[in-house]
Amino acid sequence: MNAVKRGLALILKKPDFRNLMSAQLLAQAGDGIVQTALAKFIVFGGQEGFDLEGARDPQELLRIALYLFVPYTILSPFLGVVIDRWDRRRLLWLANGLRAVVILLIGLVTIDRLPDFVVFLAFLLTLTSTRIVLATKAAAIPATVGETDLVDANAVSQLGGALFQLGGAGVAFVAAEYVEPDPIAIAGALVYGIGAIFALKIRHAGEARAKLTFGQELGRVVGNIADGLREVGRTPKAGAAITTYFWLRLLWSFSIVSIGFVARELLGNEEMTILVITGGAGAIGAVLGFVLAPRLVERVKTTGTLVLGASLVAGAAIMVFGAIEMNVALAIMTFWLGFGFFLAKITLDSMVQEALGDDFRGRAFSLYDIAYNLAWVIAAGGLKVFYSPDIQGLLIAAMGAVFLVGVAGIAAWYRNAGLLSAVAPRSVR
Structure with missing residues (x-):
């Protein structure tokens, strides 16, 4: 509260x-x-x-x-x-x-x-x-x-x-x-x-x-x-945040649509039940991310640490539960995906806002939009090439594993850029 x-x-x-x-x-x-x-x-x-x-x-x-x-x-x-x-x-x-x-x-x-x-x-x-x-x-x-x-x-x-x-x-x-x-x-x-x-x-x-x-x-x-591209390029905190957002959005786009495919196969035309599984569980996770975000920012050493932790939660949920084609597994997976994505997104926005001056923030958030668009197009293209009802669960789990490998690379970037050693900002009460 x-x-x-x-x-x-x-x-x-x-x-x-x-x-x-x-x-x-x-x-x-x-x-x-x-x-x-x-x-x-x-x-x-x-x-x-x-x-x-x-x-x-x-x-x-x-x-x-x-x-x-x-x-x-x-x-x-x-x-x-x-x-x-x-x-x-x-x-x-x-x-x-x-x-x-x-x-x-x-x-x-x-x-x-x-x-x-x-x-x-x-x-x-x-x-x-x-x-x-x-x-x-x-x-x-x-x-x-x-x-x-x-x-x-x-x-x-x-x-x-x-x-x-x-x-x-x-x-x-x-x-x-x-x-x-x-x-x-x-x-x-x-x-x-x-x-x-x-x-x-x-x-x-x-x-x-x-x-x-x-x-x-x-x-x-x-x-x-x-000028905007150069400013983001020479500001590691902004560049790393936008890249992380793209990677998270790719996981979200690929996974949430795939979960919908599996849910429709399991439930047929029960649209309300499908909505509860794919939307309701994710929304509850997102609300939990909202409630916990300010408190967690105060408890971690850096905002980068919180972003990586939230990303790991989302990716691990997809990898662990992705291959289990059961309603409860889909709901659990969507809940943790919503929680991890929302928690990371709040923190990433703050990282970009802190890293750049007022005269460059619009261009940075336009890059956010491009990352959002590309993530959806790449996810859609990947599903078009690889999707099959016979392997849909394994495909979701594989996406979670690929995402976690990418997070490991992003973590190395954060560490080299000093984003895991600076003190996280504290809110003034």
């Missing part, structure tokens, strides 16, 4: 952090509402919507991953420069406000009267805008809470975001039983709009920026991308 109290204290005592969280959480709640409303109109590979974790076979997973992630991977480095060089308040306002207008117009026109490609583009707009909001939020958190409360702030952001998106989707799912999708989409647009208003209430989201127009900043974008 101490973690919850500290998170609430940050929200109550730090107005800029409160407004930043409001902009983020409402963006993700709006996503849950709007994407649920649009999903039934997007039929892809036999399923409604673009749910990577709900993909029913490797070929479908790869197609979805390529459609979703290749375009944003191309744009991401440019957006990272914009986050660093432009007013972050205005960027958050624009990301939420633009899609609020677009989704509102779509809802007023009525979704079923629009061409499929328009609905698809609207769906991609919601995804891309949220990625911009999340990267901007991550870059702005240190300016809103200071350097001493980063772990608590990141924990609030990540758990709150997951809960608000799930809550928005749940509300939309229930509402869809009683009303048409159009008013649901309009409600989501209004939620986006309120998030945009909160973004404008943030007083300080980073250092003062040069008085350049958006067009002028775009003209300098290539040089700024190169």
Whole structure:
């Protein structure tokens, strides 16, 4: 409960952090509402919507991953420069406000009267805008809470975001039983709009920026991308954190989809039971990671030690339980995967925020986005090549073993870079 109290204290005592969280959480709640409303109109590979974790076979997973992630991977480095060089308040306002207008117009026109490609583009707009909001939020958190409360702030952001998106989707799912999708989409647009208003209430989201127009900043974008890559490259803490995130995300992407394949084979069409195993158990593990993260940071010698420990927990669970095709084994595996991934992710965000100055954080978190995209595409490609129902359990366990070998290499990098000897930051009470 101490973690919850500290998170609430940050929200109550730090107005800029409160407004930043409001902009983020409402963006993700709006996503849950709007994407649920649009999903039934997007039929892809036999399923409604673009749910990577709900993909029913490797070929479908790869197609979805390529459609979703290749375009944003191309744009991401440019957006990272914009986050660093432009007013972050205005960027958050624009990301939420633009899609609020677009989704509102779509809802007023009525979704079923629009061409499929328009609905698809609207769906991609919601995804891309949220990625911009999340990267901007991550870059702005240190300016809103200071350097001493980063772990608590990141924990609030990540758990709150997951809960608000799930809550928005749940509300939309229930509402869809009683009303048409159009008013649901309009409600989501209004939620986006309120998030945009909160973004404008943030007083300080980073250092003062040069008085350049958006067009002028775009003209300098290539040089700024190169500067960002060089800065991350010569800052071992940032480079190691982003690499670790990629490796963890690869484990998550490969494992959670594979667990879904096994669960569907065991349970057939019992979708609610499958959701409990693949989503519920992981969510409980993630909440435990949120509760324990601030306390564990105080007990370890370095944040790097905590990241490696959390990674070992996630990888060991996949390796040990991966080959056991039983419901309880799947639930245990998903629980520890959620716990290890979430605990490590909170700490990794803090490492990047501590390692880099305010003028480079946007580009660093755009590299996070690229790592996220590549992990999903590589996981989907690997499953497309190697997956077979006859060896699916062994394949999951093998992924856990490969992941642990990679963690050993990352640990050597941490040790050589001095990330296991520096004192971990302590939160100020």
